[in-house]
Structures are given as C-alpha cells and as structure tokens.
Amino acid sequence: MATRLGLSLPQMRQYSIGRDVPDVARAAEAIGYDSLWVFERALFPEPATQGLYGIEGLPWPDEYRDVADPLVTLALAAAATERAELGSSVLVAPLHVPFQLAKALASLDAASGGRVIAGFGTGWSLDEYAASAVRPFEERGAALDEIIEVCRAVWGPDPVVYEGRLTRIASAVVGPKPARPIPVMLAAGNRRAWRRLVDHADGWLPVGMGAEQVAAQWRQVRELAEQRGRTEPIRTVLRVNTVRLPKAYEGADRRPFQGSVDQIVEDLAEHAAIGLEEILVDLQGNARDARELKDVAAEVFEKARAAGI
Template sequence: MALRLGLGLPQTGTYDLSTDVTAVARAAEEAGYDSVWVLERIMRPEQPVDDMYLIPGQRWSEYFRSVSDPLVTLSLAAAVTERVRLGSAVLVGPLHQPFLLARALGSLDAASGGRVVAGLGTGWSRDEFAAAGVDYASRGAALDELLDVCAAVWGADPAAYEGERTRFTPSAVGPKPAGRIPVLLAGGTDRALRRLVRRADGWLPSLVANDQLVATRARIAELAREHGRDPADLTITLRTFVRVTDRPVDGKRRPYQGSVEQIVDDLASAARAGVDEVLLDNQLTSGDARELIETARLLREAATEAGL
C-alpha cells in the first residue's frame, strides 16, 4: 500500500485562525493529502515545572504561547472538506473530562461523515495538569478510563460506565459516530505499547528515527501476537516537523529538514521502516498560510512523482 501523507493545520498565533485553517484544509484536500492534523498545547508557563518534553535543559517553544483548541480547529476543517481524515496528534487525553471528550469526538465524526482519527497521549507537562485540575501521577489510569468511556459512548445504547472520574447510569448518548473511530496512541515505553496492542489501532510517534521505528514496530508485533492480534492490523503514523530549504543541506541534518528532494528521500526511508502514514507539519517554518500551502503542494507533488 502506498505511503499516506497528512498535513498539519495552522494553529499557532502567527496565523489568522479566522481564515487560514479553512484555506489550508481545502488546499490539503485539493493537493491530494490523505489527512489533516492538529496538536494540543494549552499554555506556556513562564516558569515551567518541567523542561519541554521532559528533556533536561530544553526550553519551551515560543509557539506554545498561542495554540488554538484542537477540536475547534478540526471542526473548521471538517466544514470545508469532504474526503480528508481529521486527526489529532495528539490530544492529551487526561486533560479532558472523558464523557465530554467522547461525545465531542463522536459528534465530530458524525458531522464529518466518519473521518475522525483519535490520536491520544498521556501528556508530560505538570503545569498543564495543574491548570486542568487533574492528577499528574494518575495520567496513565486516566487515559485507560478515557478509552473505556469512548468505547461505551460510541457503542450501542443504553451506555453506562462507572470509574474514578466518570459515572453515568444506562442512558441514550448521541449522536453516535458515523463509523468506527480509529484510536492511535502515542508513547514508546513498554507499558504504553502494551496498552496500544490491547486498546488501539496504531502507534503515533513523533520525531522518531528510523532505527527506533523498526525496533518498536518489531516489539509491537511481538506484543500483538501475545495478545492474539494480527500485527498487520496495527498502523504507524509518524509526526514530523518540516523545514524546506532552497538548496540541499550538506553533512549531518535532521530528517525532514532540507530540500524537497531530501525530504522525499526521508519519506521513502520511513516507508521502508514500516510507517503507514507521515504527518508533515510545516506551520512553524512557514511565514504565512500561502507559504505553508505552497510548500505542502510541492512536497505532495514530489512524493507522487517518486512513487510514494
């Protein structure tokens, strides 16, 4: 199967959200992208408890100062497209009240004709958890409960659930999703991968090198067989951050940073590593929506010409 390509929607404060989200979503569909994606970041603390992504010494990115709500952004994209899937990479599941998030995702799927892909993660910022009034230490259990609640809310009525954060008696809960919403999970620890093979449809890594992709894919396959699942049923969707340069970057370079031809080579390498879909996010390196769209079109055309 051909490598699928997704495009990150503009969410940061450098864009005009009243016009740019819909413009990029339309352009992505017209250019032949398979999906459009959002991220979630709710704040940029001035004195953060944790370094960014828990990497020692890593400063929080300036774009965290303003990131639009992911579900609002996807709703805007859904209203002006007909084909592209609508994905999150990722929603920080524990920051949300499970019942309300499950209903919102179900409603968006119904409204879009069954195009939602729910990418979820546990999160890493204790500042964000404090702002949301959620216990950071219980984030894994909170994600498990969210998955349970989604299964109940998206399933047949009457739906019911009783857990730590969510309790509801047998009830009719609608609208139901138009189809089965695929669930992708982030995280690469063995515990996270075990949750993935038990509960999800695929893995959603970010900025992961090909050798790690190959090793983790092998581990996912091993765990899937232990749980009686076909490894082929579990997909890998890789999130990347793209910077396109006018000339090839010489010497050592980061993947997806370089000329269009170099980035296409990176896509081919990802496909050989077993990746099913690559999310190209160039919003942080584009000056405006017009540049974002033009770069996205160049990459899609070059990938097609390369047989990807």
Template sequence: ASLDAASGGRVVAGLGSGWSLDEYAAAAVAPFEQRGKVLDEVIDVCRAVWGPDPVEYEGALTTVAPSVVGPKPKGPLPILLPAGSPRALRRLVDRADGWMPVGMGAEALAEQWRQLQELAAERGRTEPVQSVLRVNTQHTGKNYEGADRRPFQGSVAQIVEDLHAHAAVGVEEILIDLQGRARDAAELKDLAAEVYAAARAAGV
C-alpha cells in the same frame, strides 16, 4: 462524532498520556504519575459514549449516569496510541486499534515496529495494527548541512528523503506537519504543494 459524520466516517482518535507536567497541573485531573490510568479511563469513556444508548459508566474520575448521548459516530472510532515504554506498548496491543509513532528516524521506527509486532504475536492479537506516523518538519529552505540535523529538518529534498526512508518501514499513513516556520497560509500552501509533488515523484 459530528466531524466523523461531516467527513464521511474518516475520523480516527489519536490519543496519548501526555508529557507536560505543567499541562497536567493546570488540568488538575490527577497526578502526573497516574497519566496511564487516566488514559485507560479516557479510552473506556470514549468506547462507552460512541456505543449504543443508554450510555452508562462509573470510573475513578468519570461518572456517566444512564444517558442518551448523541450524535454517534458512523461506527466506533479507531483509537491510535503512541508507545514509548513497555507498559504503553502493552496498552496499545491490548486496547487500541493502531499505533501513532513520531518520525524520529527510520531505524528507530523500524525497531519500534518490530517490537510492537512481536508483542502483538506474543499476546495473541489477531487484529492488524493500524499505523499513522506523525511527522513534525523544520523546513529551512536550503539544505541543512550540520551534523546535528534531525529527521525532517532541512530542505524539501531532505524532508522527502526522510519521508521515503520512514515509508519504507511499512507504515500505512504519514501525517505531515509543515506549518512550524511558515509565515502565512499562502506560504504554507506553496510549501505543501512542493512537498507533495516531490514526494510523489520520489514514489512516496
């Protein structure tokens, strides 16, 4: 909520059920097999805390006695979820404001987007589904020539080519992580400027 106020109401909440057995074991909140139920409760708690006071919640893992909780965000923060299974897709359509997929290939993204839209229509959703694509790049300087090249792996030109293909699917925003192999902040800044200029020149 503090960040939302500082940014003029631009914060979105990207949440997920997690994938790491080690992280779940370390947190010791619930068994890994219950991560979907945990996420459902997290969403409920967030909605309650961001809403009007007094905040009160009683769940399997969380209890909030009647309380005044502040600061409040400008409005309920949009919740975006990934969706890698039928159950996760249903949760997204029924409970979230938007979709947060990973850039794993334009064809796969287009198919996931089609499935999501069909499910939203089937379940009677009328609100539009926001979409923010998360892109993890592996910048290699020169073109990556191997047949095993993954999306967003290689030169700036290859990264921008993949950006263009993914943007054509129709996602509203793309969040690009370029810091994987940058040696320092100056190199990251230069790479970001180069990618930005190339992407704009390509119409992205």
C-alpha cells in the same frame, strides 16, 4: 501501494485560525493529502518550569505561545472538506473530562460523515496538568485507560452504562453517535504504553526520529501483539516534525526531517520503506503564513509522489 500522506493544520500564532484553517484544509484536500491533523498545547508557562518534552534546558518553541484548540480546529476543517480524514496527533487525553471529550468526538464524527481519528497521548507538561488535568500527572496512564473506556461506551449502543473513578453513567441515551466506529490511536514509546496500544487501541502514532529507531519500535510492537494474541491489524500513522530550511543542511549533525524540501522528501522515503501505512507531515512551524504553508505542502506532496512514496 503508495503511502498515505497527511498534513498538519495551521494552529500556531502566525496564522489567522478562522480564515487559514479552512483555506489550508481545502487546499490540502485538493493537492491530494489523505488526512488533516491537529496537536494540543494547552499553555505556555512563563517562566518555564521544565524544558520541552520534560528535557532539562530544552526551550519551548515561541510558536507554542498561541496554539488553537484542537477540536475547534478540526471542526473548522471538517466544514471546509469532504474527503480527508480528521485526526489528532495527539490530544493530551488526561487534560479532558472523559464524557465531554467522548461526546465532542462523536459529534464531530457525525458532522463530518465518519472521518475522525482519535489520537490520544498522556503528555509531559506538568504545568498543563496543574491547570487542566482530571488526574495528577503520576496517574496519567490510569486516566488514559478510563478515557478510552468511556469513549467506547459513549460511542456504543444505548443505553450507555459506565462506572469508573472519574465517570459514572448510570443508564443514559447519549447522542449523536459516530457515523462509524472511531479509530483510537495512541502515541506510545515504551513497552508499558505498547501493551495499552496492543490491548485497547486501533493504531499507533510514532514520531519520526530516525528510520532505524522507528523500524525497531515497530518490530517490538508487532512482536508484543503476537505474544498477547492480538489478531486485528494495527493501523500506523508516523508523525514527522519538519525543520524546513531555504537550502540544504550540510552539517554532519543534521537531524531527520531537517533541511531543504528535497532532504525532507529523502527522509520521508527512508521512513516510508519501514512499511507504515501513513505519514503525517507537520510543516506549519517554519511557514510564515498560510500561503507559504500551502505552497510548501504542495511541493512536498508532489516530490514525495515523484519519489514513489
């Protein structure tokens, strides 16, 4: 069975959001992509108070100066498509008021005919937390736990009743309801986060940092699921952040998904062999405009399928 393929939607500063998101979404669906994805970057601190991903000295990409809101982007894509699933990889959940996030996702799922995937993470930017978070950075795990609980409650049957630290719903009718149960998927890279994934989520959103490392993490997740008595399958969508170059990268220091389209497809094949269900390919960063993004997306898809992915 072929690996499902997803594509990131154009959210960065080189794109015209109102024009390019529907255009790329329609093209991706016509090419054959199974899903369309967004990410969240709330702001660009200047000067930076910490490096990218919290790594000292690692600069923030200039494209992050202007990143469109993920839910607005998904709404534009939903209106332009009929089949492709609509996912987030990821929403930084603690930056959102739980009830409002749950209701927005339910409305989007109802409007799209049941195509939403709620991908959540806790994020890493202290500046984003200072600007928008509902709980301090140190309490991000607890905030995510409550957000998942509120989503499940709001998406479930009426009357909705919930009592938490951030949210209190005494007894209320909350609609619209999702067209179907919205899958909750989590970005999780350590044992504590894997426990949350195994106990409370429907799926896992790893990042492609090398096939051996992803395969090792996937083994650990499955072992933990068995230890904790989970019987439901864990859905998997691997995110790959590409650095596409006009020709092959010949250096010994080449990172996964860095180089020509052919090299990117080779890396896709290596990661697909792990056995994950779906791979989300992010090509938007190196494309100059929507036309180039569509052309490269078509080339990657065709070569991936030709390679048996």
